Amino acid sequence: MLRVLGEREPSAESSARGTPVTPMEGRILALLAGGATTAKAARETGLxxxxxxxxxxxxxxxxxxxxxxxxxxxxxxKGVLVAGV
Known part of the structure; x- marks a missing residue:
């Protein structure tokens, strides 16, 4: 299970790591990390x-x-994706 860092309170350490991503970018990254194709990511996000x-x-x-x-x-x-439980 993967979580996008923005789905919880960001820590001071992760905030210092760089440019934040939008919620949509984070969702797409999480889908890609899970092995989704562009077509599947599009279906899942409505894009x-x-x-x-x-x-x-x-x-x-x-x-x-x-x-x-x-x-x-x-x-x-960059701490945008973190491994979940």
């Missing part, structure tokens, strides 16, 4: 596949990630 791709491109540019695996890894490293 089009182009909408999901838009958010992924913006996050990739912001964090300098070259692919989805790196994008998800950076989300964990």
């Amino acid at each position: 089009t596949t182009d909408g999901v791709t838009y958010h992924l491109r913006r996050l990739s540019a912001r964090w300098g990630a070259t692919n989805r695996t790196e994008l998800v890894a950076r989300a964990y490293a």
